[in-house]
Amino acid sequence: MGMMKLFRIRGGVHPQGRKSLSADQPIRDVPLPDLLHVPLQQHAGQPAEAVVKKGDLVLKGQVIAVGQGRISAPVHAPTSGTVVGLGRYTAPHPSGLPGRTITIRPDGKDAWADLPSPMDPFECEPGVIAKRVAESGIVGMGGAAFPSAVKLDLGRRFDLHTLIINGAECEPYLTCDDRLMREHPDEIVDGVRIMAHALGVERIVIAVEGNKPLAIRALAHASKDVSTIMIQEVPARYPMGSEKHLTQTLIGKETPARGLTAEIGVVVHNVATAMAVRDAVRFGRPLISRVVTVSGEGISNPGNFRTPIGTPVRHLIDHAGGLRGEPARLLLGGPMMGQPLADMKAPIVKGTNGILALADLPPTVAQNPCIRCASCVDACPCGLVPLEMSAAIRKEDMARATHLGLMDCIGCGSCAYVCPSSIPLVQYFNYAKGKITKQQRAEHKQMETKRLAEARTERMERVQREKREAMAQRKAAQTRTKPERSETQQDQDGEEVSA
Ligand code: SF4
Ligand code: SF4
Incomplete structure (x- = not known):
């Protein structure tokens, strides 16, 4: 210890x-x-x-x-x-x-492929x-x-x-x-x-x-x-x-x-x-399986299950005794940072640490106006001002939200957890981050397209220039060799040419 x-x-x-x-x-x-x-x-x-x-x-x-x-x-x-x-x-x-x-x-045989040889790591x-x-x-x-x-x-x-x-x-x-x-x-x-x-x-x-x-x-x-x-x-x-x-x-x-x-x-x-x-x-x-916690008041027999990757959530929940009534929320991951699960057909993946069926209601249901209590500011482990960021996002002012440090937010949900007005702050932040990332990607793509177009134009110009230069060189070479050839011709053809 x-x-x-x-x-x-x-x-x-x-x-x-x-x-x-x-x-x-x-x-x-x-x-x-x-x-x-x-x-x-x-x-x-x-x-x-x-x-x-x-x-x-x-x-x-x-x-x-x-x-x-x-x-x-x-x-x-x-x-x-x-x-x-x-x-x-x-x-x-x-x-x-x-x-x-x-x-x-x-096929039920669970037969292994030939695996890479074991190694002595040290x-x-x-x-x-x-x-x-x-x-x-x-x-x-x-x-x-x-x-x-x-x-x-x-x-x-x-x-x-x-x-x-x-x-x-x-x-x-x-x-x-x-x-x-x-x-x-x-x-x-x-x-x-x-x-x-x-x-x-x-x-x-x-x-x-x-x-x-x-x-x-x-x-x-x-x-x-x-x-x-x-x-x-x-x-x-x-x-x-x-x-x-x-x-x-x-x-x-x-x-x-x-x-x-x-x-x-x-x-x-x-x-x-x-x-x-x-x-x-x-x-x-x-990595072909992982341990997943299946829990929450809405699960009959909560537990921890070694689950093959790709197993549908429904199969896993059935294995945990099934749902106890209709849960208020189904989540992938924990209640603070987890994501709502839209469909139980979805598979377990390498990063799935939990499937939760919760009886509580999502905060959005009881949302009230911000009373500027600053509890969210005190709770934020990243030193951000969640109330100001969410106000900016509500006005679609992404520049201000970014200026306030939105991209430093780790989406931990502490602010939303303490908010007495049940404002779904993290949902605002995830929405805004998604929008900004999409915008940045589009800008990046635009810049990349522009860069590629410029590079193409430059390349074509270079090819044309090189062609022109090569042609000019050939011409110059021809001009240089012409007199010799004409001399030869003259030599060969003699008076006939000059006549
Ligand atoms: S979700 Fe973001 S803003 Fe809210 S407490 Fe966590 S880091 Fe701070
Ligand atoms: S905790 Fe909620 S009500 Fe209090 S300031 Fe933050 S957003 Fe407003």
Whole structure:
């Protein structure tokens, strides 16, 4: 157990944890559904591109889509079976709009493909670990789903000193990380050491909120002989699990606005990601399943389930005893940062940490005018002024909202949680961020089109110029050679020419 000096962070709230609904439920396997719908976009960055077609037989762990570009991740078959669809299917996104998806009908054999050979991580170069992690399709499993290999390679660009493993799990209701830490501490410690080797750092802090004493104890026991690892209890205060706030609590330094924690020497990974890294490196197993908490007052038997990627939410909920009546809210993720779930057909993806069926009503139902109490200002861990930002957004004044720091908002929901007028502040911010990002993308595209058009014009002009120059050179050469030839001609033809 660590005894670091902790630093206070501003803002934050204390929502009711409600973790007891599922915290004592051991991780259970979910039986395979009839169909698995595996989306090509399960991570931050570019979607993967399918490398299988309808009718193909696939084996468990086989690559079915390859990553595109630097920030992307491949996708693997969660079990063996037949590809029965390759098209658009309901995405696990609040819009419920369909996304490119590979649908597999499991054959029930669950037969593995040939996997990459196991590696001894401490015998290989750090870059080799990042490469294996990239090939295994591992993304941040705390929710952000950023490709982990990119973050494991940061040691090459930044002077790193600490790897923080995020076991805070500060969102109410979620207990999947807590269960993993309690049930698989040795594997997590092994994964964490592999990650530290890849990053080239000697100091590891595994941070766990104080409301998970059994996880802390299990990890402390598993790491007792590893001098580089410190298990550190952090206060249960939302949003402690935010990467930048956890770093600030432990290291005492603020990450630059819109910057990376690596800029202050720190890389943060989630506990479940550490375990996935271990599986990939030690056994060549790609990321094809994850533990998901299914909870909320609207779930009959809340619990934590090891779920194949692509499993429809409805199948998972059925496995948790089904819904208890009609829930007021269905969410993907926790109640603070989670997204409303539009359709239970949507599949579980690599970043899904929870499915919640809540009995409470969304804040929009009871919205009142702002009374300028400033509670949202006090609660904001990023030092923003939520009431002013939302007022600007209501007037569609995105420039002012941006000026007030909108793009620094981490969408933690603390402001909305404390607002006595139940103003759906985060919804305003998400709407505005979406709009600004779309606008920036359009501007970028416009600039890029302009740049390409200019480059094309320039290239065509250059080609024309070169052609003209070549022609001029040929002419000049001809002029130079003409007299000789005419002399020759004269010589040859003699008087005939001159006559
Ligand atoms: S959602 Fe944004 S504005 Fe609201 S408290 Fe969190 S960081 Fe601050
Ligand atoms: S907490 Fe709500 S009511 Fe109070 S100032 Fe902020 S937006 Fe207005």
